[in-house]
Amino acid sequence: MNNPLDPEEFRRQGHMIVDFLADYYHNISNYRVLSQVEPGYLKKKLPSQAPFDPEPIETILQDIEEHIIPGITHWQSPNFFAFFPSSGSIAGFMGEMLSTGFNVIGFNWLSSPAATELESTVMDWLGQELNLPKEFLFTGHGGGVMLGTTCEGVLATLVAARDRMLRQIGKDKIRKLVVYGSDQTHCAIQKAANIAGFDPNNFRAVKTSRSSSFALLPQSLLKAVEKDLRDGLVPCYLCVTVGTTSTMAIDPVGVLCRVAKDYGMWIHVDAAYAGSACICTEFRYMINGVEYADSFSFNAHKWFLTNLDCCCLWVKDPNSLIKSLSTNPSYLHNNTSNSKQVVDYKDWQITLSRRFRALKVWLVLRSYGLSNLRNFLRSHVEMAKIFEELVKLDKRFEIVVPRNLAMVCFRVIPSVAKMANDEVNQINRKLLDSINDSGRVYMSHAVVEEIFVIRCAVGATLTDEKHVMMAWKVVQEHADAILNWYLLNYSFNQPFIS
Amino acid sequence: MNNPLDPEEFRRQGHMIVDFLADYYHNISNYRVLSQVEPGYLKKKLPSQAPFDPEPIETILQDIEEHIIPGITHWQSPNFFAFFPSSGSIAGFMGEMLSTGFNVIGFNWLSSPAATELESTVMDWLGQELNLPKEFLFTGHGGGVMLGTTCEGVLATLVAARDRMLRQIGKDKIRKLVVYGSDQTHCAIQKAANIAGFDPNNFRAVKTSRSSSFALLPQSLLKAVEKDLRDGLVPCYLCVTVGTTSTMAIDPVGVLCRVAKDYGMWIHVDAAYAGSACICTEFRYMINGVEYADSFSFNAHKWFLTNLDCCCLWVKDPNSLIKSLSTNPSYLHNNTSNSKQVVDYKDWQITLSRRFRALKVWLVLRSYGLSNLRNFLRSHVEMAKIFEELVKLDKRFEIVVPRNLAMVCFRVIPSVAKMANDEVNQINRKLLDSINDSGRVYMSHAVVEEIFVIRCAVGATLTDEKHVMMAWKVVQEHADAILNWYLLNYSFNQPFIS
Structure with missing residues (x-):
């Protein structure tokens, strides 16, 4: 066979797929938005084994048209109003193509310096436009990282918060730690807490009510915290949500921070959807008080024209992430990392390998x-x-x-x-x-x-x-x-x- | 401005980027493989703020040529022999383009049935070709899932293993649990164990030696396990590596499983790189004994012509994952999920949102x-x-x-x-x-x-x-x-x- 990366065949197929997708966007309004297929529909249409012989791209595209598209719920349709949007754009797509084409694995600086440096730069750009306090930016000794999803961001900060507290109270007290959110907090937070080894009984979904538009009230938080203290538990982490999934409730960031700070909790502000809007001055008020938080995140793939996936996470103290998440195997040793002059993003996140996500956000901006x-x-x-x-x-x-x-x-x-x-x-x-x-x-x-x-x-x-x-x-x-x-x-x- | 997904502008820019990348592959041998830039090189070349006005794609591409490419380590270069390969291909790229273009978020079946069903089908195809025992396939009541990286796969199985053991011995004993690997096991395993709340002192990097080609020996494992038992600890998880990062050592799967099984451990076989080769009969021996394991994974993005990222993970008992990782918020309730007729992959993994990775592996196959x-x-x-x-x-x-x-x-x-x-x-x-x-x-x-x-x-x-x-x-x-x-x-x- 030809080499699987033969440039001319790449060119030929690439142009075909671009046209295929351009036509898809052209016709997208004609598709039923929510797929209407029955469970198991695809199994009947596909062979039960992988093919032994190669098949031409033309045949595959025909199958995508006939078998895959009917089973897709069209998130890019103009008639899609469900969940939160999956915000694709030309720039987001082109950035992802470039990233997929370069196909670099940017676990540390040396593995592809441009991937790390563009990410740090773009995160500082974004942080400035969101008017985040300087302590969240690299220029202020904090910094930002691009992850896949909020779930990863929350898990990374939970682990950092957990270890920071355990260093104070002793590592065997992990099951004493408590995580706070509201009954409107995204399910990802409780799931991440379970993954991080917090006692599943120690997640507080503090009650909210319609009368206060489902926002978490500081007095309710305080009550929950005080009860836990009486029970011998240790408040560890608060997730403040700006724009809840169910009703777009906005927790009051500043006052909640003031409560949580008194108990030495890590405060994370989750603005997965609403964060994008904070680049507009009239919406920035929603995150007032973020200066008291430890970390802040929003998903560029929700409402910032960036194709899936990209969660932007800022922290004031990158070392707290690094202390919990760094690895230092001999096969990754290199002089630049040793010099401490560079960011090695592998130590800021759950996974080692990482996509070059900064390209797409840079192209969008x-x-x-x-x-x-x-x-x-x-x-x-x-x-x-x-x-x-x-x-x-x-x-x-x-x-x-x-x-x-x-x-x-x-x-x-x-x-x-x-x-x-x-x-x-x-x-x-x-x-x-x-x-x-x-x-x-x-x-x-x-x-x-x-x-x-x-x-x-x-x-x-x-x-x-x-x-x-x-x-x-x-x-x-x-x-x-x-x-x-x-x-x-x-x-x-x-x-x-x- | 035009709509950011205007089909004709998408077509115009798409063709440009395809040509840009085809030319990149054409000229890739001319680039220095390892980037030679100095730390901080990019900051000097970029403005300190995001642009207020839009810029044309032509300008951006010129900047990529001038500023980004010199900072890239060229993983797709034919002269790249470092780490493990980052195995791109035309089919992998085209599949990723399609996935990025559809931009669906396939957290559950309903959110895009084709994404889930293609993934299950392709995972069964792959499982068959790897000659995995039927219990790992959907047709045998197990099943497979496509994650981003091995780190995620290991973390998911560690959490399942942890909770399975804690259900037996009591949830407060989390700090008694022990995870086993060798001193050649990938650093991701210990990191994942730390994330999952295992005591950092309870990771056993069992010593290997050059005389046995750095494979983990069953007698060494047994010795470590017995010492831990004497110390009142509880063996929980064993990671067997087929193809270590440092020297491609192959741990003897079958005999190690026999040791670990006696103590009720969860056994994961990590064949991140070497797994791909198991579709060739002459290399399949490397995972002989996998029938005694609980889970198995390999990275299609390492050596299976699939662009980053794609870790294929199979488990014999999906319920053990689901018990630890499922969420059920009211906003995701739907009749199909309630019917239990379908797979909701969000409950098989760390994150909620997930890419449509099956497309690229399907295109590769x-x-x-x-x-x-x-x-x-x-x-x-x-x-x-x-x-x-x-x-x-x-x-x-x-x-x-x-x-x-x-x-x-x-x-x-x-x-x-x-x-x-x-x-x-x-x-x-x-x-x-x-x-x-x-x-x-x-x-x-x-x-x-x-x-x-x-x-x-x-x-x-x-x-x-x-x-x-x-x-x-x-x-x-x-x-x-x-x-x-x-x-x-x-x-x-x-x-x-x-």
């Missing part, structure tokens, strides 16, 4: 410039406002919590009769299933205080105003149908739930 | 077919044999351990005088630096039993016989120069080390 990036984020917020106004105009609907940024949380409430909350939930669940099964838009849900909420998160790159208007029209049409059915079938003696 | 993949791996082994023969023909050199697969471990031994080992090491260190500074080839080193070893790992995709011959010529030329200098300057009274 340069291709769009801060001016366009800000406009782009603002346009999503404006579109969400439009959606929110449309919901408010229809009296059958309720906005469940005040909108933050580009996510609207709403539900339908049939007004004809007093109805148990379970029944309202059931109607909303049916409504959401019906909307999503149509394939025309995809939204997702959350359950807060036993309320089933429909989430409309604006943020797919291709989305513009007409898609948002259409999405609302789809919601209304399906609500009409369901509420009509309900009016015909509902009786006070027979509950609606089937 | 189909584009090359097993026949060519086997030929390709064999050709690397043959090239390493040639290199080994060349080393043996030059009496100034020594093969430090018998070659396994495509890696040769050698050193120069000046024959003119009895020389302290430190001095021999120093000469070899100088030789390696001199070779690498030339930019013509890049090799790396290891230190075993205080011997400084030069490692020549054949495996870069573009490497062919002429590159291997040239590499040996470079080694000889630099050895000539260094040994001549040494002859001129060495005196019995003055040690060589300066």
